Amino acid sequence: MDYFHSVTATSTVAIIAFPLLFLFSFLWISRGNTNSKKTAPEAGGAWPIIGHLRLLGGPQPPHISLANMADKYGRIFTIKLGVQRALVVSNWEVAKECLTINDKAFATRPNLACAELMGYHKAMIGFAPYGPHWRQMRKFTTIELLSNHRLNLLKHVRESEVKASLQQL
Template structure:
C-alpha cells in the first residue's frame, strides 16, 4: 500500500517538476533576449552612429516568426508581394529565430547583389552547418571569406568554363533524354 502511494506521489511530482523547469527556461530566454537587445541598443548609441533598419513586418510569432504566414495555401511569392505592398520594397521577416531581409524591387536587389555584395554574401554560422559540411568545407554552406572565394574561383575556372561545359555536353543531353523518357513512361 505504501509503495503505491509513493508511486502516485512520484508520478504527480514529475510533471510538476518538468513544467517548472520549462517555465524557468522560457523566463531565462525572455530575460536574456531583453538584456541583449538593451545592450545592443546602448552600443549603437555609444558609437554615435544612427543605424537605419528596414521596416519589420508584423504578425510574427515567438520561435516561429512568419513561417505560419508563409506556410499557407497561398503561394509564397504572392504573400511576400502583399507584404511588400504594405511595408515597402524592403522589409525584414523572421524565419524561425533568424531575421531575413526581403527585397522586392529590381533596383534594390541590384544594389544588394552588386554594390554591397560582401555584406549579403555570407551565410549564418550554424553548428549544424559546421558539423554536416566538415567545418564549412562545402561551398554552398560556407561563410564568405578567403576559403569561399578560392573555392568559387576554382569552381568557376575548372567546372564552369566553356571548354569543360562543351566536354560534358553529351552527358547533359543523355541525362535530359533519360529523364524525359522516365517521365513519359511513368505518366503516359
C-alpha cells in the same frame, strides 16, 4: 535480425535528434543576436518559433504572399524564417546595390553550429564565410559546374534521374 534493429534504432534517434539540434542551434543563435544596428522594418504577423513560414505556405504561392507584404511594408523589409531573420528586397535597383556594392556584407553566412558540424567545418559553399576560400569555390562553381557547356554535357543525367523518380512515384 539484430543488425536490422540496431540500424532502425539508429535511424530513429537520428530522425528525432537532428530537428532538435537545428531548433536548439537556431534558438541559441537568435538569443545572442541583440545588436543595436539600424535594420530594415520587420513584417508583422510572425509566430514565436515558425516566424512567417505559415504565411509563405498558405493558400497563395510564396511570391504572391511576398509581393503583398512588399506592398504593405515597402520595397525592403525583413521576415522571420523560423527564428532567423531574412531580408526581402522587392526592387531591382536595391537588389543590384545589394549584390554589387554591398556584396561582402551579403556573402557572409550566420555562424550556426549545424554548419560547423555537418558542413565540414564550413568548407561547403553554402556555409562558408566570405573570404578567399568562398571566392575560390564560387569561381569554381560558376565556371566548372554551372557553365552552359557543363550543363549541356550532363543534361542526360538530369533527364534520367527525373525519369527514374517519376517511375518510382
